[in-house]
Amino acid sequence: MRIMSQEGNTKPLAGWAPQNWISLALMIVVGAIAMLSLYWGFQEYGQNNMETAFMYILIGVSGFAAIGFNFFKGSPVAKQQKSGPKNVEVVSTLECPQCNLKRVRAHQVGDFIFKSDEPCTRCDGSMVITRINARKDPKKKN
Numbered sequence: 505m506r507i508m509s510q511e512g513n514t515k516p517l518a519g520w521a522p523q524n525w526i527s528l529a530l531m532i533v534v535g536a537i538a539m540l541s542l543y544w545g546f547q548e549y550g551q552n553n554m555e556t557a558f559m560y561i562l563i564g565v566s567g568f569a570a571i572g573f574n575f576f577k578g579s580p581v582a583k584q585q586k587s588g589p590k591n592v593e594v595v596s597t598l599e600c601p602q603c604n605l606k607r608v609r610a611h612q613v614g615d616f617i618f619k620s621d622e623p624c625t626r627c628d629g630s631m632v633i634t635r636i637n638a639r640k641d642p643k644k645k646n
């Protein structure tokens with residue numbers, strides 16, 4: 505029997521964008537269909553309906569291959585994003601609207617542009633965040 509020998513199951517999955525929850529939902533749906541197909545396939549197999557069984561199993565395996573492919577395709581991107589900012593420091597630029605004092609400090613959680621942040625060290629004004637950007641300087645000088 506050539507039932508378990510499926511090779512070309514790479515076609516239906518091109519063009520998947522490994523993005524956000526839509527692809528996650530897709531993966532879940534495809535996974536469910538693949539699971540069902542496999543289940544049906546083995547049932548048909550048990551009843552000696554080889555052709556139907558082969559079809560279902562092929563669908564099921566393709567589905568899992570699609571999920572695996574999607575996962576595999578998605579993970580290097582996630583890795584890049586995770587390991588990338590390690591030597592990139594995110595900094596917030598603060599400016600005092602009153603005396604134009606400028607200060608750059610490490611980005612803090614909750615920082616956003618135009619947020620009025622810490623008090624100015626030179627006058628009584630409060631400094632406003634004017635810029636949040638990545639700095640490729642591994643050593644920070646705060």
Ligand SMILES: [Zn+2]
Binds near residue numbers: 603605624626
């Ligand atoms: Zn000031």
